[in-house]
Amino acid sequence: MTRHELISQIRKKKSMLCVGLDSDISKIPTHLLDTEDPIFEFNKAIIEATHEYAVAYKPNTAFYEAMGIKGWQSLEKTINYLNENHPEVFTIADAKRGDIGNTSTQYAKAFFDSLNFDSVTVAPYMGADSVKPFLEFKSKWVILLALTSNAGSADFQNVVGQDETKLFERVLETSSQWGTADNLMYVVGATRADRLVDVRKIVKDHFLLVPGVGAQGGSLQEVVKYGMGEEPNLLINSSRGIIYASAGKDFAEEAAEQAKVLQQEMALYI
């Protein structure tokens, strides 16, 4: 998917919402457990209930891998379902991969060729040659970790170098030379929205994928205020707040309700 297509969808739906499919067999409604593939049935119902309000879906690969081959099958069915029934949505494999060049190429094949996601999240620790192989795939995107929303992000991401640059700022500066705003986005957590000002000084145009709104305490209003450029270049993720809004038979309706609440607030800013 191109940047233009993504922005058009955001404007059309008046939404920057990404729904995180952290689908956990121990948390989904119990009445689904009798079906052949409960995780896929759950995802399908969530997608059908929310796609009017969401522009992106982000399966978190860990939850699928934890179930072995059956989980990988659920992941494959989910991405195929999205591509066949909702080709307008942007798809993110939240996989946080990254390795030496020939290995990153294999990961890129896994998520771009074999599974046909639009994008994959990548960890920057191993540097240029671990990220660039992902950028060689046409119309595909890297979403590079910059400043994450967890407490541990402070351990290394905020370390200040001799030139006064924090590590996450260096990651932004250095990596923005590897790709462009047309194939490279960044993960920037919402838990401290004022940090978005520092991020935007370095990467003005790039899309940011922002987790941490809602359950983790980030404010949507502040994220937009500090993080959005002239174009609506944000994808704002909510996972648990939407997909586990209800544990009952009304889980899909409640997910739609929560997605709608977020979308309606987003519409004020687009």
Added chain:
Amino acid sequence: MTRHELISQIRKKKSMLCVGLDSDISKIPTHLLDTEDPIFEFNKAIIEATHEYAVAYKPNTAFYEAMGIKGWQSLEKTINYLNENHPEVFTIADAKRGDIGNTSTQYAKAFFDSLNFDSVTVAPYMGADSVKPFLEFKSKWVILLALTSNAGSADFQNVVGQDETKLFERVLETSSQWGTADNLMYVVGATRADRLVDVRKIVKDHFLLVPGVGAQGGSLQEVVKYGMGEEPNLLINSSRGIIYASAGKDFAEEAAEQAKVLQQEMALYI
């Protein structure tokens, strides 16, 4: 597997060799392509030919994921084969995972419960709460990226902080508080063996997993000189140099020969 068991095996086999199973369908001998699961057949033959000389096996998950469900099946069959037929060897899922706490727990379940590997490689960028969930599994190990062997490692791992500490040194210092030498190892590349001196100032006892010997130019003698402690606390990896030693029907014999050459040099130091 415990540290004691691993060291006993190293002393018994007089080997610190880890064989990297970067098994690529486009590189394995063509006569295997007619079998039902060529990657598994290849791995099985490599394991049978080399286990006398090797103490560890390290499937690189990217190569399996690139093949979708079929690849995940090959990975599962390979780890099951190792656990059933060669329970003495140490197994490494080279997956370079790491995410927020609840997600890292899912990855740990994937590799420790579902697949029953002894260890998994983990990326440090997201900090303490992304690594600790892996350390909560009994008799399982985290192998944390510290200083990798690729050119891109210089982009961030060598960045010097205001206290003169390089990022990889900070990763070693900080993370060594999260686990112990009984459940935490580090990836330290061999391409500049003198760096092992700096590493050993910080983590004296921890096992190091050392890639980059052979094809990537590192010297085994220097790795041992600068990296080995009083105990043989090194795992030295070779992937392509062993598994692709021959592309013909003699691939397993040639792999054994290459593994034996490395083991015999290692025996001089153990």
